[in-house]
Amino acid sequence: MDIKKIDQELREKTGTAAIESYTKYRHRQEPAPAAPGASVLFLGTGGNPEAVFSQVPRTAGFILVVDGLRLYVDPGPGAVVRAREAGLDLGSLDGIFISHGHLDHYAGAEAVIEAMCWGMFVRRGVVLAPRQVLERDRLLSIYHQGKDRLSGYKGGPTVRILEAHQPMPIGKVALTPIPAYHGEENYGFILQTESLTLGYTSDTNYIQGYTTPEGSKDLSYRGPIMDLIDIVDYRTDIKEAFSQVDVLIANVTSHNVYAHRHITTLGLAHLLRGSKVKLCIMTHFNHCCLSPDDLRPPMATYVEQTSGVRTLYAVDGGNYNIAEILRR
Ligand SMILES: [Zn+2]
Numbered sequence: 074m075d076i077k078k079i080d081q082e083l084r085e086k087t088g089t090a091a092i093e094s095y096t097k098y099r100h101r102q103e104p105a106p107a108a109p110g111a112s113v114l115f116l117g118t119g120g121n122p123e124a125v126f127s128q129v130p131r132t133a134g135f136i137l138v139v140d141g142l143r144l145y146v147d148p149g150p151g152a153v154v155r156a157r158e159a160g161l162d163l164g165s166l167d168g169i170f171i172s173h174g175h176l177d178h179y180a181g182a183e184a185v186i187e188a189m190c191w192g193m194f195v196r197r198g199v200v201l202a203p204r205q206v207l208e209r210d211r212l213l214s215i216y217h218q219g220k221d222r223l224s225g226y227k228g229g230p231t232v233r234i235l236e237a238h239q240p241m242p243i244g245k246v247a248l249t250p251i252p253a254y255h256g257e258e259n260y261g262f263i264l265q266t267e268s269l270t271l272g273y274t275s276d277t278n279y280i281q282g283y284t285t286p287e288g289s290k291d292l293s294y295r296g297p298i299m300d301l302i303d304i305v306d307y308r309t310d311i312k313e314a315f316s317q318v319d320v321l322i323a324n325v326t327s328h329n330v331y332a333h334r335h336i337t338t339l340g341l342a343h344l345l346r347g348s349k350v351k352l353c354i355m356t357h358f359n360h361c362c363l364s365p366d367d368l369r370p371p372m373a374t375y376v377e378q379t380s381g382v383r384t385l386y387a388v389d390g391g392n393y394n395i396a397e398i399l400r401r
Contacts, residue, residue, distance in 0.1 A: 104165035123360035152181025163188030172275035173259035193226035253277035272318035279340035282306030316348035324357030345380035
């Protein structure tokens with residue numbers, strides 16, 4: 074074995090390969106602008122711990138493409154892997170939105186930031202997140218917030234702190250954070266685009282009290298809701314805010330469990346009733362919605378029939394062209 078020859082070959086090939094990857098990922102060109110219109114690509118549709126560690130359903134969040142803006146919403150565990158599988162160029166992203174500091178919503182964000190900022194080589198893209206995520210709990214490192222002056226990497230995102238009800242312009246659209254009731258600091262949003270208004274609920278509770286054959290109940294009981302007749306007390310601000318949008322992406326979690334922390338489809342049907350929403354897409358399914366039975370089709374049917382609003386359930390890897398769906 075000629076060790077000198079091996080060494081020489083390794084030096085040459087590594088040098089060439091390093092230049093190649095550097096050119097491909099760091100010293101690269103800005104991608105072509107996104108096509109006009111609005112679409113949502115669900116890299117994952119799961120939420121809560123069982124989905125995180127079983128990946129049924131996946132927990133990678135979704136990418137919104139609206140009016141030329143490419144925004145990654147809640148990149149959970151698996152985000153970069155699912156993006157690679159979908160053949161997606163994360164270096165084309167314009168921004169990342171993190172609703173709150175729970176693993177299924179932020180754990181993939183640092184890797185996505187490295188991709189968006191081209192290996193932390195350039196300053197590009199924006200990260201929108203609650204103060205708690207950025208400052209108090211520092212769930213994104215200072216380096217990934219683009220603020221580590223000593224790292225030697227000059228790149229990184231612009232970081233913007235979400236403020237309730239304060240519209241933030243990004244590209245041609247404006248994003249208004251809507252406070253949610255789940256965990257600590259947490260926001261959904263309303264996105265005002267040229268052609269439509271799109272809402273995202275994030276994780277939030279909704280039902281506060283309901284009637285049963287035995288009388289009224291509040292949400293202090295945390296097991297499955299079996300005896301609901303009608304919802305009488307609910308988050309009125311959530312209903313008011315999201316009733317006004319054209320398209321709503323709703324994190325449901327389940328039909329009737331975890332209602333103290335999540336909308337559930339029982340709550341979503343109530344939220345949509347009498348609203349202006351033309352299309353609702355449900356996501357953030359707990360593992361129990363897919364195993365042992367796939368409960369998503371009856372969940373969508375329940376919401377659509379009860380609310381009168383067209384309702385779809387998102388599937389892992391599904392890409393939804395909003396204008397096309399609304400035309401159908
Ligand atoms: Zn969640």
